[in-house]
Amino acid sequence: MSGTTSSRSAVVVGAGIGGLTAALALSRTGWQVTVLERAPELGEVGAGLSIWPRAWRILTDLGVADRLVDGTRPAIQAGLRRPDGRWLAKVRADAAAHTPVMVHRARLHEALVGALAARDGVEVRTGVTVSGLADLDGIDPGGPADLVVAADGIRSRIRNELHQREDVRHAGYTAYRGVTAQPVPGEASSTGGETWGTGVRFGYVPLVDGRTYWFATANRPAGETGGDHHADVTALVGHWHEPIPQLLAATPPSAVIRGDICDLRLPLKRFDHGRVVLLGDAAHATTPNLGQGACAAIEDAAVLAAQLAGHARIESALVAYDRIRRPATQRLVRASRLVGVLGQLQNGAAVTARDAALACVGAVAGLLAR
Numbered sequence: 001m002s003g004t005t006s007s008r009s010a011v012v013v014g015a016g017i018g019g020l021t022a023a024l025a026l027s028r029t030g031w032q033v034t035v036l037e038r039a040p041e042l043g044e045v046g047a048g049l050s051i052w053p054r055a056w057r058i059l060t061d062l063g064v065a066d067r068l069v070d071g072t073r074p075a076i077q078a079g080l081r082r083p084d085g086r087w088l089a090k091v092r093a094d095a096a097a098h099t100p101v102m103v104h105r106a107r108l109h110e111a112l113v114g115a116l117a118a119r120d121g122v123e124v125r126t127g128v129t130v131s132g133l134a135d136l137d138g139i140d141p142g143g144p145a146d147l148v149v150a151a152d153g154i155r156s157r158i159r160n161e162l163h164q165r166e167d168v169r170h171a172g173y174t175a176y177r178g179v180t181a182q183p184v185p186g187e188a189s190s191t192g193g194e195t196w197g198t199g200v201r202f203g204y205v206p207l208v209d210g211r212t213y214w215f216a217t218a219n220r221p222a223g224e225t226g227g228d229h230h231a232d233v234t235a236l237v238g239h240w241h242e243p244i245p246q247l248l249a250a251t252p253p254s255a256v257i258r259g260d261i262c263d264l265r266l267p268l269k270r271f272d273h274g275r276v277v278l279l280g281d282a283a284h285a286t287t288p289n290l291g292q293g294a295c296a297a298i299e300d301a302a303v304l305a306a307q308l309a310g311h312a313r314i315e316s317a318l319v320a321y322d323r324i325r326r327p328a329t330q331r332l333v334r335a336s337r338l339v340g341v342l343g344q345l346q347n348g349a350a351v352t353a354r355d356a357a358l359a360c361v362g363a364v365a366g367l368l369a370r
Contacts, residue, residue, distance in 0.1 A: 018280025018297030048213025
């Protein structure tokens with residue numbers, strides 16, 4: 001049975017990728033939506049993200065995809081390498097239908113904001129801090145919202161209030177991220193993928209705007225955020241195979257950001273709590289090793305809107321959303337955590353065994369593809 005949504009109101013806490021996608025998806029099914037963002041202005045950090053086919057279809061249905069890509073995407077040779085440049089595994093360059101669209105995070109954010117601005121019944125308020133559910137009293141003069149979507153990130157205060165605990169876990173390594181100031185010619189524009197060393201990884205991929213997004217990870221304790229990030233990365237991987245030194249040289253030092261890699265320590269027992277629901281990193285923050293964090297939030301939003309449109313009772317819709325999304329996202333968290341463990345190995349013998357296994361798997365995959 002389909003519920004009537006024309007008189008329903010929702011408050012979305014957090015104007016990140018997940019929160020904005022949820023607001024857009026809900027508004028398209030008749031909800032009145034208020035988005036609350038604690039930052040004084042809307043915006044995103046300077047890093048790239050991957051949008052895999054399932055999430056891309058959702059963005060297409062929401063009218064966002066056309067705002068992101070101009071023209072066709074060139075095929076690139078991607079895969080996994082060692083620091084000396086030897087390929088351990090390759091992905092076929094003509095497999096574009098099964099590979100992600102790489103965009104700058106800020107570009108996706110701007111596209112979502114633009115799509116929301118074109119809709120009636122959506123209000124975005126910045127500079128609003130939500131420390132708990134009690135802060136939502138009086139947000140709407142018409143009375144309490146019918147639905148609260150907690151999309152307030154990995155350190156979600158609403159999640160902590162509902163579960164009475166702090167679930168954030170440091171993965172044991174930190175990440176440096178950068179985007180070149182302009183397109184980089186040569187190998188950097190036609191290849192991508194990751195290079196795995198000993199306790200250090202580097203990955204890069206061309207963005208749809210022609211620039212290149214890259215990241216590096218290194219085993220570090222939590223909280224070490226000072227220093228010259230560009231110099232740190234150069235010391236770690238500046239001597240690795242091309243085009244890594246070229247990419248670092250093409251990135252302004254001020255454009256390099258650093259942050260500890262974290263996920264949720266324990267899987268939550270539920271994402272729904274009456275008429276409050278957790279979405280995105282607030283529900284299932286994952287390490288970025290599979291490039292699926294933003295996609296998972298986008299998929300959350302689509303499933304949430306679909307279930308609310310298909311159930312007369314909001315609580316029943318949220319139970320269905322939890323039943324669909326919680327198992328899938330928790331598998332993602334575990335798989336990404338495992339990839340991080342393998343990628344950050346520091347024992348020399350273990351690294352040698354890992355690389356041999358990856359090369360074997362890559363060879364078998366190549367034979368199957370041919």
